Amino acid sequence: MRYSELVDIYEKLEATSSKLGKTGIIADVLKAAPAELLPKLVMLFYGTVFPPWSEEKIGVADKMMIRAVAKAVGMKESEVVASYRKTGDLGLSAEQLIAKKRQKRLAARALDVNKVFDTIQKIARQTGAGSQESKTALIVELLSVAQPKEAKYIVRTVLEQLRMGVAEGIVRDAIAKAFGIDTDIVESAWYVRPDYGEVAKIAKERGVAGLKKIELVIGMPIMVQLAEKAPDLKSAVEAFKRPVLEYKYDGARIAVHKKGDKFWLYTRRLENVTEAFPDVVETCKKALMAKECIVEGEALAIDPKTKRPQPFQRLSQRIKRKYDIAKVAKEIPVNLHVFDIVYLNGRTLFDKSLEERFNILKKTVKPIADKIEFARRLIPKDLKEAEAFYKKALSEGQEGLIVKNLDALYTPGRRVAGGWLKVKPVMETLDLAIIGATWGTGKRAGWLGSLILGIRDPETGKFLECGMLGTGIKEKKTRAEDVTFEDMTKMLKPYIISQSGHDVKIKPKIIIEVAYEEIQKSPTYSSGFALRFPRFIRLRPDKGPAEADDLNRIKALFEIQKGKAPAETGEK
Template structure:
């Protein structure tokens, strides 16, 4: 398939904000796409080269990309930066620059979707001495063959900033429409596989029957089931009738897979951290059966029997070197609370049955790998749930989880079957998309951050607040350096950055505001912590902000 056809599709999608129109456009395109190419096209429609749970990443920042654009177009990096400021986006800037180039030269046009995708994939595997030079050569190879409109979307894809409003929900609906399969069947297939490309391919080649055969599989992570906030312990128990209440641990939520002889550990953002926590893998090996399984739990820092700071756990799971030293310095405990697969998928089983299975197969190691503390609470003994909450807080944990014992496990869904109740007010997880440098002595630091939430319909990021308080000087410096690396545009003291750093924000109130694209703003926002354990898919949605808004 010629890449220009995909670029034209992107252009159509960008020209409308209507969900149904986008769905129709994508459905028509998927119908015409060769079956074997559907996984690739679906990924590229999401603006990705690799699935969210893949360990691979392109490793291309704006500066390296601008260098490649400079070589291909003849424009200086300063001219490229000026064009980006003018256009507000590296894609549009590339289109303008490539139009100027095309007036001077004529290049044959052999670019295909397969070539663009395969060449971009190669970038992830280039490491070591001379890596940057080799990556530049690949970028030049692709861009030198690109027309202006192709350059627009290739550059955006490289920086994972496609911005055409084709989110997972729209693509899922488009698959349903294209191949005339019920939405719920498509959604369930995606829920179980976490792979829209596979779903599209099977939908076209095998239809509904093929999708029904797709299932959970150890080694391929699925999105975690998410919790809503409970207004109170009493109201939650009364609504459910009975609940299984558990201590809510403040660590990194993990999904642990055993596939044959291999144990893999994924974070909530489906990042593979197996190499960073070898002691956890050894304990899982001892404590759980030598059979395929998927279990879920929370890893916390355990310092003399008390939970350590959340930032300590990030030091562990992000660590790539000197792991053995860190094992001693930052000891970890794993608490398991759910099981999704054992001798077959279990997600349709009630939670109380899944818990029984988990309890039957684990051999706990005190202080190393344990079951989450849990008790059954009904309307008759609500005080026991309140006592568990108080004990959990006293021990340094976040609060409690309140779970429906009869609920199935629903990947990626935030519902009332699983609730959380914390000591602190609710917070929002928002992504940094821009910032402002300080003045005077702080002119070298980015002290104010522009934050965005995710549009549920399109997946687009829409502004919701500026935050400038809550960070100590050390974290402020570190964050400034990180933001410099992903800066896309700089204009005076203001910058725009690639959206990848997620911040947990506390606030006093949500108010309606025309100042921000989301239509909402936060009063007195404060940074609670940087959430390197979350991905863009975990950023809170505008719908969630609406649900928390109290007129």
């Protein structure tokens, strides 16, 4: 398939605002393209060349791209910068500059999708001394033979700024439409093999039967089962004939994959954190008795002196760590509290009840004090015993309880009625993206503040404004887990898209947990809702943009709120 054909499809997608329209365009492509090309095509629709769980990143910043465009068109870098200032889009600048220089360029060779995809992967894999020059040379190689419109999309893809409005739901629906398969079947396959490119290939080659037979693969993450929110402990306990209570730890959900002497650790958002937790890997080498298995647990940061659990914020310092990992592992030791097993020695355990899976887990894991233990659990005799267990969890610094059905099967990727319920004493919070901010003045000069909060539109994948936050972030760090304006600024600066005066627009990459007093209808914000008195609770590095809360969630919370008290109709 020629890359120019994909560019024509990109143009159609950009010109189409409706979800149904985009779905139809992609469905036609999936139906017509050869099966072996589908994994690459789907990734390119997302604007990437790696599956979601890959640790590999393209790693090209604006400065390198400016240099590459300048070399490709034979201009000074300052001329490219001048164009970029006018367009605000390096892809558009590349298109315009290449069009101007067209007569002076060599006759362009036809690029195909495989060549572009493979070269961008090669760009990402340049490391060590001279890697910056190698990356630049590979970009120049593509741009030197690209037609103007091809150059626009190559630049945007390499910078990971494609912005096609193609969310996972659109690709899911396109696969269903292209091959005449029920959407739920497509989505269920993705939960076990979270790569819609691979799912599309299997759907085309083997249809419904192939999707239903998809098995999880050791070393490849799955979308873990999730818990629904219960209004209170009593209703959660009464929801199941045979309930079991487990501590809800203030940590990070971790799936440990073992195959012989090889280990992988994944978060719930599919991040590979194996290198960040070498101590957990060493513990699992001693504790996991099976040749092959996938166990799930909650990694909890522990105070090395008191042995008390630490807030999630302490653990998050390890998740993103790239340097001095061994040193930080000693400063912030981790205890893995295991609670489930989904795979054992070649057999998927989704068809086993929770009770059966836990019995298998007990035979598979050998506990090691303060390093790997079974999650605290209780099968309550009555509500009084359940309440006492709940109070104990809170007194020990945990978030609350997860109430589970002993007879329930494991369902990847879903909050399933009749499965798991979470009980927490705090008000319901929202996980939101930061999509804008304002540069501070006076004593806050040089810091970003007045953060614009974004709620995800599930139809388009775009983020819509729902409030402005300045409370909860510290000016000075008094505790290790505090997040300061300086910390937040360092995190957000790499994702600034544009600036107008003191206001900046930010790529929705940083997810934070936000508390608030109430939700109001708002004519001002693009979501139609505003959070009154929003307050920063914590960073959510375990969640990506696709896992941020969406409009359906805020609408549901607004309706619940209306049932308790009269709703406001405007902002205060």
